[in-house]
Amino acid sequence: GEDVEQSLFLSVREGDSSVINCTYTDSSSTYLYWYKQEPGAGLQLLTYIFSNMDMKQDQRLTVLLNKKDKHLSLRIADTQTGDSAIYFCAERRRSGGYNKLIFGAGTRLAVHP
Amino acid sequence: DGGITQSPKYLFRKEGQNVTLSCEQNLNHDAMYWYRQDPGQGLRLIYYSQIVNDFQKGDIAEGYSVSREKKESFPLTVTSAQKNPTAFYLCASTVDREYYNEQFFGPGTRLTVL
Numbered sequence: 001g002e003d004v005e006q007s008l009f010l011s012v013r014e015g016d017s018s019v020i021n022c023t024y025t026d027s028s029s030t031y032l033y034w035y036k037q038e039p040g041a042g043l044q045l046l047t048y049i050f051s052n053m054d055m056k057q058d059q060r061l062t063v064l065l066n067k068k069d070k071h072l073s074l075r076i077a078d079t080q081t082g083d084s085a086i087y088f089c090a091e092r093r094r095s096g097g098y099n100k101l102i103f104g105a106g107t108r109l110a111v112h113p
Numbered sequence: 114d115g116g117i118t119q120s121p122k123y124l125f126r127k128e129g130q131n132v133t134l135s136c137e138q139n140l141n142h143d144a145m146y147w148y149r150q151d152p153g154q155g156l157r158l159i160y161y162s163q164i165v166n167d168f169q170k171g172d173i174a175e176g177y178s179v180s181r182e183k184k185e186s187f188p189l190t191v192t193s194a195q196k197n198p199t200a201f202y203l204c205a206s207t208v209d210r211e212y213y214n215e216q217f218f219g220p221g222t223r224l225t226v227l
Contacts, residue, residue, distance in 0.1 A: 008153065031214065042117075042203055042218035043156075088155065092214060098144070098163055099207070099214045103155035 006104035022089030117219035136204035145187040
């Protein structure tokens with residue numbers, strides 16, 4: 001099917017690592033993205049990974065890509081209360097001559113003391 | 114500062130009324146998009162436009178209409194034909210190059226039908 005799937009909730013303690021998982025469907029997707037949405041706001045691009053990469057690290061963020069299983073994960077090291085938000089995984093597909101983003105339902109990350 | 118603005122932030126509409134949501138960008142982006150967000154669901158594409166005077170239906174276009182008369186502007190009209198319009202609406206834009214194609218999002222408009 002078309003769905004990008006994510007678990008809906010994750011709760012972690014401040015200072016621990018958070019791992020948010022995502023499975024996508026189209027093996028030909030060239031780019032995969034992680035977006036962050038704070039309450040009542042638009043989406044902000046956190047990071048992206050090109051499909052020929054296995055891993056990408058950017059400060060506290062690590063993205064792992066397993067193309068065989070179509071599995072993407074986002075690890076946030078030393079999670080802080082400011083990381084509380086909804087995290088969306090998205091895959092890019094080319095369709096009808098334009099780039100289309102297919103989003104997962106979002107994982108709500110709650111960080112507690 | 115470059116960015117995308119959406120107005121209003123909150124909008125209330127009576128059943129049977131049409132309402133127009135504004136989206137403006139000063140990023141000189143070619144492509145613009147409208148998404149709808151409902152609780153517990155991902156973003157769903159309503160309409161998109163790659164260039165001025167051209168736009169295409171997305172996955173849930175029924176009950177919505179758009180125009181793209183200027184590069185900077187992509188207003189969305191929610192018509193009375195939309196059966197369940199209460200939602201959070203997000204506008205986005207991008208240069209739409211082949212490579213990584215970051216979509217920049219506006220802050221959103223929350224529409225409530227009374």
